[in-house]
Amino acid sequence: MANSTQTSQKVAEIATNSIRMSRDAMLIGTFGHEADSTALLRLPSGRVKRVQIGDRVAGLRVTAIMPGQLQATKRGQPVTLTMPGQ
Structure with a gap:
C-alpha cells in the first residue's frame, strides 16, 4: 500500500x-x-x-480536472493531459 511519502517522492521525481x-x-x-x-x-x-x-497557462485553458487527468483547450482544440505512467 502506497503512503503519502511515496507519492510525494514520485511526484518530485517527475x-x-x-x-x-x-x-x-x-x-x-x-x-x-x-x-x-x-x-x-x-x-x-x-x-x-x-x-x-478556468485558468489559462502555457496556451491551455483548463476545462476539467479528474484524478490523474486534466482536460483543456488549446487554440480551440481539446487537449487531454495524463500523468506519466498512466
Whole structure:
C-alpha cells in the first residue's frame, strides 16, 4: 500500500526529471474533489504551477480536472493531459 511519502517522492521525481522536458506542459499531479480540483503542471520552462478549472497557462485553458487527468483547450482544440505512467 502506497503512503503519502511515496507519492510525494514520485511526484518530485517527475517534476524534476530533466530528461522528460517537453515543449508542452506536463501534468504531474491532481488534488481535491470535483468542485475544487487543482492540478500541478510542469511548464515548458521547467517551472511548476498549480492550476484550477478556468485558468489559462502555457496556451491551455483548463476545462476539467479528474484524478490523474486534466482536460483543456488549446487554440480551440481539446487537449487531454495524463500523468506519466498512466
